[in-house]
Amino acid sequence: MSREAMEMPPKGGFSFDLCKRNDMLVKKGLKEPSFLKTGTTIVGLIFKDGVILGADTRATEGPIVADKNCEKIHYMAPNIYCCGAGTAADTEAVTDMVSSQLKLHRYHTGRESRVVTALSLLKSHLFSYQGHVSAALVLGGVDVTGPHLHTIYPHGSTDTLPFATMGSGSLAAMAVFESKYREGLTRDEGVKIVSEAICSGIFNDLGSGSNVDICVITQGEKEYLRNHMLPNPRTYISEKGYTFSKKTEVLRTKITPLTEMVEVIEGGDAMEE
């Protein structure tokens, strides 16, 4: 701490100062804290009028499912969304950070954000951290230059593709894409193929599971279909209800029905946070 008082901290890039001390601690027997990985299937594809992104909803912590219904499709800009695989904290933090940078940029330029802007901001951030920020992203959006789909790897390299998959379930999903993708798909065909690819990841990969989230982005509008498909419903709730043992004398019966939660979305973006 006293070092910082004397000199300016280095600007940007990864500070390797604590690595030697961490290695020494591990050698002495310290167990490094495990992190929440998303072990995921995320996909994107370009169709006739725009981009469709898809993701599963399982977050794993080693062999345990930590969150059965997490959100992996992150908001970047009104016309750009980003799916994230890898360490959940990294994908959240990096997409939030670039999202706020894009907002400031929009105020500055007075124009709609472009997908390449998000791409460049993300890749330069990830590259400067040399792969230690473990975020593998599928970035998609529609701007004035048209629909775009990119994949970004943790080390900072990017690809521009008509269809892409990332995460542990990427091979299962890519098998579906390679056999079914064609150019000029309509919206419904595209959503169907994306759902099939995510389901392929959910049922064939152990790191992916639960539900399918979809986001359809076209020129000027977007549809966030949260839990578009629920192929893993709970089916084991006993219908018989609870019965007391025969010796119990029933003194009074009072039935309280459970009220249903109703979501009120007042226009605007519900997930714009």
Place this chain on the structure above:
Amino acid sequence: MNSVDSKPATSSLIGSEADSQRTLYPYVTGTSVVGIKYKDGILLAADMGGSYGSTLRYKSVERLKPVGKHSLIGGSGEISDFQEIMRYLDDLILSDNMWDDGNSLGPKEVHNYLTRIMYNRRNKFNPLWNSLVLGGVKNGQKYLGTVNMIGVHYEDNHVATGFGNHLARPLLRDEWHENLTFEEGVILLEKCMRVLLYRDRSAVNKLQIAKITEEGVTISPPYALKTFWNFSAFENPTLGAEGSW
């Protein structure tokens, strides 16, 4: 039990040297094999590539072979170990024929024999570095099983080795059903092989499809799959994103 028991004697000769040579890593390898059951029997598909590390050295390796009257084997992994397994199987079938008792080994028996070999070699830390697919029909009963180098074995309606597990099995789980016709089976296998060709770096566009039914074995001559590379996005991928790739 029968003369088959004496076969391991030859393999123990190989493993008996004190400073035994063991398979530590594979050298020339074959990539995935995919197999499915269909209405009349079993269909297997494998390409004809033998890779030497990251070089595609041999492009005419036959990885699908008939075994006796009722079975078909497909091997991925180390090619020399696959050839050794074929020698063992040839000896097995020979002794079976010499009994001349009207009985012949069916696919279930051959699969069990292979499992014992693979597992025993693994226990001696000298594995045969292969993942095998064994399919066949005997007395109307279809059988499709797989064994790998550590002795894990199971049977199923569709199996795959290597990369096929990740790329082909999701497709098969979705689209396989009972009583596929021969044409449907071939289309399904070709779909899997095409995806493998696109996404497996050690795949070669020269494949064989083998069929086994009650009547016998047919292994097709080698042919190539049609691939599609003309997506407009591939022609000018960074149209909107100059500078990236």
